[in-house]
Amino acid sequence: MHLYGTQSINEKGHLTIGGVDTVDLAAQYGTPLFVYDIALFRERAQAFQQTFQNEQVGYQVAYASKAFSGIAIYQVAAQEGLSLDVVSGGELYTAIQSGYPKEKIHFHGNNKSQAEIDMAFDEEIGCIVVDNFHEIDLLKKTAERRQQRMKILLRVTPGIEAHTHDYITTGQEDSKFGFDLNNGQADRAFEETHAHEFLDLIGLHCHIGSQIFDTAAFQMASEKLLLKMAAWQQNHSYTCTVLNLGGGFGIRYTEEDAPLEPAVYVKDMIRTVKTASEGAGFPVPEIWIEPGRSLIGDAGTTLYTVGSTKDVPDTRRYAAVDGGMSDNIRPALYGAKYSSLLANRAQEQAGQVYTIAGKCCESGDKLIEEAELPEVTAGDILAVFCTGAYGYSMASNYNRITRPAVVFAEGGKHQLVIRRESFEDLIKNEVGYMQEGAKR
Numbered sequence: 288m289h290l291y292g293t294q295s296i297n298e299k300g301h302l303t304i305g306g307v308d309t310v311d312l313a314a315q316y317g318t319p320l321f322v323y324d325i326a327l328f329r330e331r332a333q334a335f336q337q338t339f340q341n342e343q344v345g346y347q348v349a350y351a352s353k354a355f356s357g358i359a360i361y362q363v364a365a366q367e368g369l370s371l372d373v374v375s376g377g378e379l380y381t382a383i384q385s386g387y388p389k390e391k392i393h394f395h396g397n398n399k400s401q402a403e404i405d406m407a408f409d410e411e412i413g414c415i416v417v418d419n420f421h422e423i424d425l426l427k428k429t430a431e432r433r434q435q436r437m438k439i440l441l442r443v444t445p446g447i448e449a450h451t452h453d454y455i456t457t458g459q460e461d462s463k464f465g466f467d468l469n470n471g472q473a474d475r476a477f478e479e480t481h482a483h484e485f486l487d488l489i490g491l492h493c494h495i496g497s498q499i500f501d502t503a504a505f506q507m508a509s510e511k512l513l514l515k516m517a518a519w520q521q522n523h524s525y526t527c528t529v530l531n532l533g534g535g536f537g538i539r540y541t542e543e544d545a546p547l548e549p550a551v552y553v554k555d556m557i558r559t560v561k562t563a564s565e566g567a568g569f570p571v572p573e574i575w576i577e578p579g580r581s582l583i584g585d586a587g588t589t590l591y592t593v594g595s596t597k598d599v600p601d602t603r604r605y606a607a608v609d610g611g612m613s614d615n616i617r618p619a620l621y622g623a624k625y626s627s628l629l630a631n632r633a634q635e636q637a638g639q640v641y642t643i644a645g646k647c648c649e650s651g652d653k654l655i656e657e658a659e660l661p662e663v664t665a666g667d668i669l670a671v672f673c674t675g676a677y678g679y680s681m682a683s684n685y686n687r688i689t690r691p692a693v694v695f696a697e698g699g700k701h702q703l704v705i706r707r708e709s710f711e712d713l714i715k716n717e718v719g720y721m722q723e724g725a726k727r
């Protein structure tokens with residue numbers, strides 16, 4: 288059994304998070320319930336930032352908030368001094384509503400609308416990460432019309448694709464994101480932006496993948512981007528000061544995963560950038576990173592109540608829970624794996640193997656293929672670990688299932704931060720249909 292962050296098991300044999308009994312949380316708030324270990328989020332945020340401080344380089348650590356977006360977590364991120372990545376008008380609106388320091392907000396996305404771009408200018412956010420030529424055009428026109436400056440980074444694809452355990456390098460990357468670094472697109476984007484009266488090109492950005500477990504791909508990407516910035520300085524006497532290397536640092540979902548400490552990724556990155564800068568005679572840039580999953584992923588646990596169980600003789604035992612792909616689509620979407628524990632009987636020996644099924648009308652709605660648990664019965668509380676990233680934020684109302692509540696637990700206290708949706712919420716935007724001329 289592997290426990291995360293502040294998790295422990297109390298004298299009743301119940302799982303606790305942030306010093307709070309999860310069985311009590313399930314009773315008070317109902318299930319499914321997302322419980323976040325806020326001390327763990329803070330610890331991760333500090334670990335990333337402390338490493339940069341120790342290595343004495345300029346930096347920003349931006350929380351990639353698509354992993355879990357909401358006012359409460361934005362408030363915590365701001366307290367911890369993080370910058371914030373948003374990828375849509377909706378995330379930007381939420382950030383503004385949370386009171387986030389506007390200059391620390393970075394706006395991403397491969398198809399920002401005119402309305403979203405205007406919103407970024409209205410709010411005078413920190414920077415826009417520019418993805419494509421259409422966007423350059425929109426940005427120039429917007430900035431000129433408004434006579435307003437905006438800082439920008441160019442997102443490039445360096446031809447390095449990192450996956451969990453390995454990476455591939457390609458001359459050209461087949462990605463919907465960013466300017467290709469190898470075929471001249473990035474140079475053209477530089478030429479179109481660096482001398483613009485209102486656009487202030489401050490650097491380059493790349494995001495090479497997710498759930499990455501080693502440092503090699505980050506090294507290659509940082510070298511490539513740095514050499515490009517050095518070349519622009521040589522050829523155009525224009526110095527970019529920011530190198531944004533994105534997110535993607537891996538976490539431990541199951542015992543198959545062996546992530547590095549946040550500090551290890553960052554230290555390695557910084558040293559590579561320093562060495563490459565020295566070699567190219569280029570001033571060491573500020574290094575920005577954008578962790579999502581590695582800040583919030585294992586801080587989140589979902590509590591479910593077990594209902595029906597089913598034996599398929601000689602094949603499989605199913606245990607069904609009161610949520611599923613509506614609150615965690617990752618297993619159905621890309622075969623993501625999770626580990627679990629019976630929160631109300633956390634010390635009992637696991638002697639059975641269950642497939643944990645959701646309650647949605649889809650055969651593929653399974654949360655865990657093989658969960659080792661004690662004999663489970665209806666009413667047991669199942670804790671599924673590491674659901675903090677891309678769980679709630681990808682939740683849907685499929686089958687008209689209401690989205691769960693979210694609770695923050697910290698220092699022995701707990702607080703509801705997102706209410707459970709109600710049935711009324713499900714129809715709040717519905718106006719019905721009355722056919723023209725039809726009799727009532």
Ligand SMILES: *Cc1c(COP(=O)(O)O)cnc(C)c1O
Pocket residue numbers: 351353354372395494496497498533534535536577578579580581676
């Ligand atoms: C999704 C994303 C991240 C965060 O990725 P994680 O794997 O959650 O760390 C960072 N930067 C960009 C541009 C992203 O799209």
